[in-house]
Amino acid sequence: MSGDSRPTAPATPDTDEFLVEARELVLSFGQTPALRGANLAVAAGEIVAIMGPSGSGKSTLLHCLAGILTPDAGEVRFDGQRVDTMRETGRSALRRDRFGFVFQFGQLVPELTALENVALPLLLSGARRAAALTEARSWFARLGLDGLDGRRSGELSGGQAQRVALARALVTRPDVLFADEPTGSLDSLTGEQVMDLLVTAAREQHTTVVLVTHEPRVAACADREVMVRDGKVTSLSVGRIAS
């Protein structure tokens, strides 16, 4: 390997068992191409970080994988099922029952307490209120949020709000957590704490994680990093190379 290039390999692990797959995804917004034949395959339980320059198509790829956007061409598969051709009712059921989401700005519901925010996905999935609140409360100790369950989002720091958002994304024990710049609004120390909690919780419940980040230190927490350039997944480097 030459000294001036990063290690590269195909953007897939060496296994036939993928939980989440993008095959030759193409998507344009009007005249603007966002994806130009993007491929990515993520195994169950894997934590994959998507890196790349601004505007390269990272969020668009994540949103296609999560069934939020439909590609113009190519295939998206989850657990062997085609997501891109699924009806919207099926896709929203997937998003509600099998996927969790964390975005850059936690996007908590401001009228609800932190506890109610975490319980919300359980209530939407039909859980009884008492059971949902009990399950939600268990996440507060787990994520270092003791005593904050009655606060509203305006009364939380950025790091606290993001940990509440993380609890809300994981409380349903999703198969896949999609995270778009989950530490992007935080200072580096707080961002690392949130990332540590995310990785620990995901590993404990065998949740697959696909996350977009600009931060090499965040990406280094993943099992694998992939690079998106000009709408394609161009390279892969082995995770945990940065200290």
Ligand SMILES: Nc1ncnc2c1ncn2[C@@H]1O[C@H](COP(=O)(O)OP(=O)(O)OP(=O)(O)O)[C@@H](O)[C@H]1O
């Ligand atoms: N809703 C939209 N309408 C029009 N163009 C869009 C839309 N969303 C994304 N784009 C364009 O598609 C391309 C890819 O955008 P995308 O957000 O996926 O990139 P990104 O790599 O996530 O960027 P960043 O790191 O800045 O968030 C960009 O040229 C962007 O301007």
